Each structure stands twice: as C-alpha cells, then as structure tokens.
Amino acid sequence: MHFSIPETETRAGDGGAAYVAYNIHVNGVLHCRVRYSQLLGLHEQLRKEYGANVVPAFPPKKIFTLTPAEVEQRREQLEKYMQAVRQDPTLGVSETFNSFLRKAQQETQQIPTEEVVLEVLLSNGQKVKVTILTSDQTEDVLEAVASKLDLPDDLVGYFSLFLVRETKDGAFSFVRKLQEFELPYVSVTSLHNSEFRIILRKSYWDSSYDDDVMEHRVGLNLLYAQTVSDIEHGWILVNKEQHRQLKSLQEKVSKKEFIRLAQTLKYYGYLKFDPCVTDFPEKGCHVVVSAGNNELNFQVRLPNEQIKEGSFKVTRMRCWRVTSSVPMSNGPSGSSPGKSEVKLELAFEYLMSKDRLQWVTITSPQAIMLSICLQSMVDELMVKKSGGSIRKMFRRRANGALRRSDSQQAVKSPPLLDSPDASREPMAKLSSKLTSVSLRGISHSSSANDVGANDFHGNYAFEGIGDEDL
DSSP, X not given: OEEOOOEEEEOTTXXXXXXXXXXXXXXXXXXXXXXXXXXXXXXXXXXXXXXXXXXXXXXXXOSSOOOHHHHHHHHHHHHHHHHHHHHXXXXXXXXXXXXXXXXXXXXXXXXXXXXXXXXXXXXXXXEEEEEEETTOOHHHHHHHHHHHHTOOGGXXXXXXXXXXXXXXXXXXXXXXXXXXTXXXXXXXXXXXXXXXXXXXXXXXXXXXXXXXXXXXXXXXHHHHHHHHHHHHTTSSBOOHHHHHHHHHHHHTTXXXXXXXXXXXXXXXXXXXXXXXXXXXXXXXXXXXXXXXXXXXXXXXXXXXSOEEEEEEEGGGEEEEEEEEEOOXXXXXXXXXXXXXXXEEEEEEEEEXXXXXXXXXXXXXXXXXXXXXXXXXXXXXXXXXXXXXOSOOOOOOOSSSOOOOOSOOOOOOOOOOOOOOOTTOOOOEEOOTTOTTSOOOOOOTTXXXXXXXXXXXXXXXXXXXXXXXXX
C-alpha cells in the first residue's frame, strides 16, 4: 500500500472549492482517494480506541494554504503514517482501520451497495457463482463461496481468495491475496478488465495440513483440483514414470493417493511467479521465483544463458522490505488514476554463512505478493512453534449474517493429465549454502531514497536460528 502523487480536485456542491486528495494504491492500482480531514478523523478514532501511546504521530494541521512543496511533504508524512498503522500488529488488523479503507474504496469507485452475483474460479477452471452485496468484505465472500461448495466452517481458514490475471495459455498470474481492508467485488470490477479474476486456493504452506483438508469430501476435491492444475501448468515437476503413476491414480479416481504421490514431487505446494529480474548472482539476471516449503526458490538465467537453481530459506532472512516508485505523469492531473507504471522491488537480507549477511533484490510487479507469502510462511512457522494450529472458525456476526444457498455445488473432477513436457531445461544446482556467489549489498544508508524502519518486515523466525541451521 502506498500513496501516489496527490491530485487537486474540485469538490462539487461547496462553492467550487478545491481540495487535495491523496490516492492510496494497492499493487499500483488505485484503491481509494481520501482527504487529509478523513485521515485525521481515522487517526482520532484510533487514538480514542487504542490510546495516544500506541498510535503513531499524525502530520500536523496547517493554518494557511499549502504550497506544492508542503503538499508533497504532507503526502510523504501521510504515507509513513499509514504504513506504520498498517504494520502495527494491533492497529493494522483493527476493524476501525480496515472498515475505513473499505468504505473509502466503495465511495471512490462509486459502486452503490446492492446485491450482485460474483464469479469465483476454482483451480480447475470451474466457476462458482455466489450472491453477495457489493459491500461484502473478503471474509464475507470467502464464507459465501465455502457455503456454496458445502465446505465445513472449520476448513474455511485453510483457504483464501486471490486476485489473479488470466494468461493466454489459461494459467494464472497471481496479483495478490485479497485482504481484509478491501471489498472483492469492488476490487475486481474497478479494474475494468475481464482478464482479472478471483480464485480460491489453499492458503497454507505446510503440506502436513493437507491431512486436515482431506478429511472432508469437498476439501479433498478442492485440494485434488489444485494439485492437478499445478502439475498441468508445470508448477510441480514430474518425470515420465511419475506421470504414468499419477495418470493411473486419476483413472481409478484415487484422489488421496494422487495427492500423497504429488506431495513427494518437487515444488509441490509452491506458488510460482512470473519471470522477473534479480541482482543474484549478478545484476540484471532473469529469474523465475517460486515460494513454498518455507523458502524462495530461484531458477536464474545467467548472462551466458546457463540456468542455475538455488533456494533461500525464510528462517535465514533477517528482514525484508518492499519499495515502490511511481514516475511523475506528464498527462493532466487525474487523467488515469491507478494506471501509472509502478516499479516494485522486494529486497531481503539473507544469512549466507555464520557471519555474513547479504541483501538480495527481486524486481517484480508481484513484489507485494512475494512479501505476503514470506510473512504468511513466518506466521505459520511461529504458530507451529508455539504448538498452535491454523484450524480456525470464522467469526459469526450478530447482524448482517450471510445468506446461505440451498443449492450445493460439488467440485468437478479435472481432466486427465497431459504428457509431461520433455523440452523443459535441466537445472544445474547451486551450492546449497549459496556462499560461492557474491551479492550486491544494499546499505541501510546508501541511498537518498532509503526507506525508514517502518518499511522493514522483521522476521521473528530468524531469531531462533541455531548453528545446526547453518
């Protein structure tokens, strides 16, 4: 989430008075447009609920009209304020903060509250149509989809809704996991592009949780459909013999056995990202990044066209950060909100050896999604370390209960697997500890554009690393 360059608009019905509106973007797409006074109101409400010692300082009011330089200074201050609130473990998940963003999103996109039919995809391409309100938040929509599929309440927490972009070959490019501060219907329709869809996928990383999901028929079907899809799209690697075994299990409709075999295959449970650029092992290398098994896997194409592979364990990342830059537009102010080309980077500080920390940078439009994956891996590790479980019941609201559909929809079986692609390039292994490759270090103070401490995501899982992990 970040603020773009502010726009000056004319407020209708108030004598033509002008005011400065600040655009809040998510993944470079306009989420909402807010005024200073609205953000001040949010700040005062948070202070009332949580206390002045918890809520960060808010940019002060000015008596006189702001100069352009002061407007830009305020934008930067508001951006830091919103980032600090969002990253606070209490404030960032508060209903006060999230409902403010949801309301602002609906008002900015000018979508009235009404009943609509939303189409949600499953991994096998099947469409689930749910009747919701345009003002229903992510949790509401997820529950509606689960109800339509007859997925038990205690399994809902194992799945999430993702905003994806459908590619020409029928695969999906993941934009982001839909968050609690947004309205899924508004998020997808405001993009005005039929390539953007909402898809239901499992949201955990540890394959041992598959056992919980497979206890129920619908959970098993969803997991099976996702596994078949991931194999078909080359996310899970299979050789000819494994493919023959999988196809035999498919023909027998042995879904659990199919998943058990798939669990032993390379990249099972990974999320594959679009090709992008990294500075590892040298600047400008093209890379395909996959997230799974508590690591980021790199398949790097070196300048000599050689392909190498290596993995970065999340437990050895001390911290990471996402930075974005929005170029100044030469067009008229407000001509195309949300259309700016935003450059996103994910950089993480990695423990290469016992006494050597280095930074690795990935430049990708999916940098925020990568960051979300890292955070969810860390959260899952910490829950497991404390002896907890990700199984959870969603809160039932006393008012505004969801309408349950009488028609239940079973998950269709996916088609049989196609033959594996024999043309896939073999991978050359990097050193397991990656110490033979020198990386470009990023100094905390080497750049005038360096971000503050609030922009860093500290990694609690890193603190428990021991010598045996090295």
